[in-house]
Amino acid sequence: MKRAALLALAALGGCVSAGERADAPPAAAVVPPPAWRTALNGADPVTADWWRKFGDPALAALVERALANNVDIAIAAARVEEARAAEALSRAQLLxxxxxxxxxxxxxxxxxxxxxxxxxxxxxxxxxxxxxDLFGRLRLASRAARAQLLASEGARDTVRLATAATAASGYITLRALDQRLSIAEATLAARNDALRIARRRYETGYSSRLEYRQAQAEYAATEQLVPAARLAIARQENALSLLVGDSPGPIARGLSLDRIALPPIPAGLPADLLRRRPDLYQAEQTLVAADLSLDSQRAAFxxxxxxxxxxxxxxxxxxxxxxxxxxxxxxxxxPIFDGGRLAAQEDAATARRDQAAFAYRRTALTAFREVDDALAGVARTAEQARALRDQVAATRGAVSNATNRYRAGYSGYLEQLDAQRSQLSAELSLVQVEADRLTSFVSLYQAMGGGWR
The missing domain is CATH 2.20.200.10 (Outer membrane efflux proteins (OEP))
Structure with a gap:
């Protein structure tokens, strides 16, 4: 079956098979969710350089370096060349x-x-x-090899898209770690001021030794956040260096996390989604190749x-x-008598065809799920971010009021300490949610096959 027909049947919940065979496994039917989600805002088409929509030149440069130098992409490209040679060999059998x-x-x-x-x-x-080749055995084998070549190209494009998405998500994670380090250092400076005040109040006899010990403990607890954040940054930089094919080293930064743009969400029906995904194209061509191989095996009789x-x-x-x-x-x-060899080979080819049909169904359903998850992530993390921004603003006001009351002697140190802890937790949570929101955009582009022409 042609690719467009396969995808149309997948979108409409029809039976997916290669060659429109009556004996295709019935479980190959692909049914989209009953209430499919639509785009939340905008209708920009998916582009091959979707990572540029985030507006960060450093992010774009990192993704393009990964696409140019990633080892997994090179391996996938070599497999395409191997499949191309196998396809040329199968065509040579016809001459x-x-x-x-x-x-x-x-x-x-x-x-x-x-x-x-x-x-x-x-x-x-x-x-x-x-x-x-009276009954098309060699011609069918040649067409199967051609389908395998197309499947290998789909696998290569799947690796390219995954590499681009991993690089973009890794960069966003790195910028989130940078911001966590900045928050930890700013909080440590505030804890140092609180420790200095607690020491002076204790030495002058204005407060108890307990408050001084609490300030010391809180300063040490905040101090350990700094090396932990630096360790996470170093590991993330090393992971990104490996992704772009370099030895471990620093990664260039661009915009801060809160300045990275939120790109508009591409719109499209499920059928359009499926046509953009290289992994579904790979599964489809694998199904076609398995079906043609089955016909070729039957022609051997x-x-x-x-x-x-x-x-x-x-x-x-x-x-x-x-x-x-x-x-x-x-x-x-x-063949007159072969001890059942040809029959066994046909049974094996039939089983492989059925496996390919079930794999196609699983890939299509996975595509629906990934897009739905990404759209839900974009919407829900936006709601979380709004609530956390309000929480951060409230905790900063609470810290200011608690600090003034503590210095004026109207409240104890625990009130200020509790407000500072709430502020730190809210700020770190906001950074994580902002990173998750950007990562949801990356996941959406990947789920819609955004980087694949």
Whole structure:
């Protein structure tokens, strides 16, 4: 079945199979969710350089370096070349095979008079053979190899898209870690001021030793956040360096996390979604190849006609004139008794075709789920971010009020400490949610096959 028909059936919940076979497994049907989500805002088409929509040149440069230097992409490209060679080999089976030989012999004979004589002879010849392929066995095998080549190209594009999405998500994670480090350092500075005030109040006898110890403990607890954040940054940089094919080292930064743009969400129906995804295209072509291989295996039960011919000359120093020779022949090959080998091979090909059909169904349903998850992530993280921004603003006001009351002697240190802890937790949560929201956009682009032409 052609690709457009497969995708249309997948979108409408029809039966997905290759070659419209009546014996395709019924469980291959793909049904989209009953209430499919639509775009939340905007209707911009998916582009091959979707990562530029985030508006960060450093992010775009990192993704493009990964696409140019990633080792997994290079391996996938080499597999495409292997499949291309296999497809060329299968096409060569459809053409006649022509060969030539030039044997040379030397001999010595004795004449009736007892005189020895030496003779040199050669017999150049050309031979040809051609399989008529009466029932399409070789043609079907060639078409199956072509489908496998297309499937390998889909696998390569899947790796490219996953690499681009991983690079973009990794960069967003790195910028979130940078912001967490900035928050930890700013909080540590605030804890240092609180510790200094608690020490002075304790030394002057204005507060108890308990408040001073609490300030010390809180300063130490905040201090350990700094090396932890730096360790996470170093590991994330090393992971991104590996992704772009470099040795471990620093990664260039661009915009801060809160300045990275939120791109408009591409709109599209489920059928359009499926056409953009290279992994679904790979599963589809794998199904087509398995179905064609099954037909080729069935054709092996039928007779096969092979034509052969050869022509040549006999040249010898013992002959006055060369002698021309030729031969023509045909052979019919048909299985009579093979102990069930062909039947077993057909059963195996049928099982592989069924596996490919079920894999196609799973891939299509996974596509629906991933888009739905990404759209839900974009919407829900936006709601979380709004609530956390309000919480951060409220905790900052609470810290300011608690600090003033503590310094004026109207409240104890625990009130200020509790407000500071709430502020730190809210700020770190806001950074994480903002990173999750941007990552949801990346996941949406990947789920819709955004980076694949």
């Amino acid at each position: 006649p095979q022509v060969g030539g030989t030039l044997p040379e012999t030397q001999g010595q004979s004795v004449s009736a008079l007892g005189q020895p004589s030496r003779a040199i002879s050669a017999q150049p010849s050309i031979s040809a053979s051609f399989d008529l 039928l007779p096969n006609l092979l034509l052969t011919g050869s022509a040549g000359l006999v040249l010898s120093s013992a002959l006055k004139e060369p002698i021309g020779i030729f031969s023509l022949g045909a052979s019919v090959l048909a």
